[in-house]
Amino acid sequence: MKRITVLGSTGSIGTQTLDVVSMHPDQFVVEALAGGANIKLLAEQAQLYKPKKVSVGTKQLAEEIRPLLSSDIELHWGNEGLVELAANTEADMVVTAVMGSVGLHSTLAAIEAGKQIGLANKETLVTAGHLVTERARAKGVPLLPIDSEHSAVFQCLNGERMKDVAHITLTASGGSFRDLTREQLREVTVEDALKHPNWSMGAKITIDSATMVNKGLEVIEAHWLFGLDYEHIHVLLHPESIIHSYVEFQDTSIVAQLGNPDMRVPIQYALTYPERMKSPVKPLSLAEVGAIHFREMDFDRFPCLRLAFECGKIGGTAPTAFNAANEIAVARFLRGEIPFLHIEAIIEHVLEQHVNIANPDLSAIEACDHETRSIAARL
Ligand SMILES: NC(=O)C1=CN([C@@H]2O[C@H](COP(=O)(O)OP(=O)(O)OC[C@H]3O[C@@H](n4cnc5c(N)ncnc54)[C@H](OP(=O)(O)O)[C@@H]3O)[C@@H](O)[C@H]2O)C=CC1
Numbered sequence: 001m002k003r004i005t006v007l008g009s010t011g012s013i014g015t016q017t018l019d020v021v022s023m024h025p026d027q028f029v030v031e032a033l034a035g036g037a038n039i040k041l042l043a044e045q046a047q048l049y050k051p052k053k054v055s056v057g058t059k060q061l062a063e064e065i066r067p068l069l070s071s072d073i074e075l076h077w078g079n080e081g082l083v084e085l086a087a088n089t090e091a092d093m094v095v096t097a098v099m100g101s102v103g104l105h106s107t108l109a110a111i112e113a114g115k116q117i118g119l120a121n122k123e124t125l126v127t128a129g130h131l132v133t134e135r136a137r138a139k140g141v142p143l144l145p146i147d148s149e150h151s152a153v154f155q156c157l158n159g160e161r162m163k164d165v166a167h168i169t170l171t172a173s174g175g176s177f178r179d180l181t182r183e184q185l186r187e188v189t190v191e192d193a194l195k196h197p198n199w200s201m202g203a204k205i206t207i208d209s210a211t212m213v214n215k216g217l218e219v220i221e222a223h224w225l226f227g228l229d230y231e232h233i234h235v236l237l238h239p240e241s242i243i244h245s246y247v248e249f250q251d252t253s254i255v256a257q258l259g260n261p262d263m264r265v266p267i268q269y270a271l272t273y274p275e276r277m278k279s280p281v282k283p284l285s286l287a288e289v290g291a292i293h294f295r296e297m298d299f300d301r302f303p304c305l306r307l308a309f310e311c312g313k314i315g316g317t318a319p320t321a322f323n324a325a326n327e328i329a330v331a332r333f334l335r336g337e338i339p340f341l342h343i344e345a346i347i348e349h350v351l352e353q354h355v356n357i358a359n360p361d362l363s364a365i366e367a368c369d370h371e372t373r374s375i376a377a378r379l
């Protein structure tokens with residue numbers, strides 16, 4: 001039995017991780033569950049999966065959930081709660097599925113405790129990729145990608161040598177507004193932005209997909225996960241999200257990973273790696289699909305992708321600032337405070353002012369994250 005802790009169990013990735021656990025009750029057992037504010041769902045999950053520890057967003061929420069939990073469950077809250085669940089349980093693997101760079105400390109704590117990481121939380125790796133990968137290497141802890149593109153590349157690289165790789169290509173659906181002009185983007189609503197064409201996901205990543213920030217974060221995530229220079233990471237628009245990403249080798253062979261867009265496949269692969277198990281996901285029928293399409297990425301249409309490449313290449317705290325500005329701008333858009341195009345304007349503005357720190361330590365990362373958030377909140 002593999003013992004799993006899920007940080008962010010009440011979200012899109014978290015609930016699908018628990019689906020995978022339920023599909024293989026003889027393989028997995030839940031050690032601990034952390035949610036944010038959705039205590040009703042968290043209490044239901046606790047009743048079903050019987051974790052030893054539970055954590056919620058705040059002390060107030062902990063008081064509210066206490067009567068809903070069995071008395072033998074240890075209850076925690078806040079960032080310290082996430083860290084406690086990440087590090088101080090018998091878990092073999094920690095699935096990092098909270099949203100945003102708030103996941104950084106708990107991911108580092110899980111690594112220090114020698115846990116395998118099922119990595120969904122891409123903001124963590126964007127914010128502090130050099131620290132997270134260095135600690136994982138030092139502790140001999142695998143970072144198993146859950147993000148669909150990175151899982152695809154990881155699967156394509158199985159048994160290959162990195163020196164044989166010419167480049168990888170991350171596919172991008174283009175998001176909710178892929179067929180709109182920049183002029184038309186002036187008028188779009190939050191409701192429209194939340195309609196992703198292929199994937200059902202949390203609100204923040206769905207907006208990131210529409211701005212192409214998601215692909216930008218994924219480019220930086222791929223740089224750290226696979227140790228590739230940015231010149232060897234390409235992005236291609238592929239509206240159907242059937243090819244989840246691919247690798248081209250020196251001999252021009254291309255190996256791709258395909259499947260219906262369902263996150264339970266990459267989640268399960270991370271949980272069972274290096275083995276595979278049966279899945280209830282509908283198999284892909286290429287005959288039914290008939291045709292799939294590709295377009296060159298237009299960096300003028302999607303300027304956030306260009307900014308992400310630039311920040312990745314600069315390194316230091318530039319990706320931290322990019323991510324923090326985006327997290328605040330997306331939250332403001334979702335609250336209806338700013339129009340859609342102001343997300344990229346805020347990121348651009350923050351980056352123009354940003355004073356980069358090379359090779360930052362954790363406190364420099366935190367300071368940059370904090371400062372950027374307050375600038376982005378005022379713009
Ligand atoms: N959804 C997807 O298909 C994919 C997601 N990812 C990445 O996975 C991560 C999660 O995404 P997704 O599942 O969509 O997001 P959701 O918004 O659906 O879920 C986020 C989870 O994090 C919890 N949470 C948020 N803030 C805090 C906090 N301060 N303390 C503790 N818990 C917190 C939420 O709790 P609550 O709801 O109870 O408040 C919820 O459980 C993101 O980094 C995303 O980029 C990557 C690839 C695909």
Ligand SMILES: CC(=O)[C@@H](O)[C@H](O)COP(=O)(O)O
Nearest residue numbers: 147148172173174175209214
């Ligand atoms: C499911 C997943 O991995 C998301 O990150 C997905 O990639 C979003 O789709 P696009 O960013 O390609 O629109």
Ligand SMILES: [Mn+2]
Nearest residue numbers: 147148149218
């Ligand atoms: Mn993805």
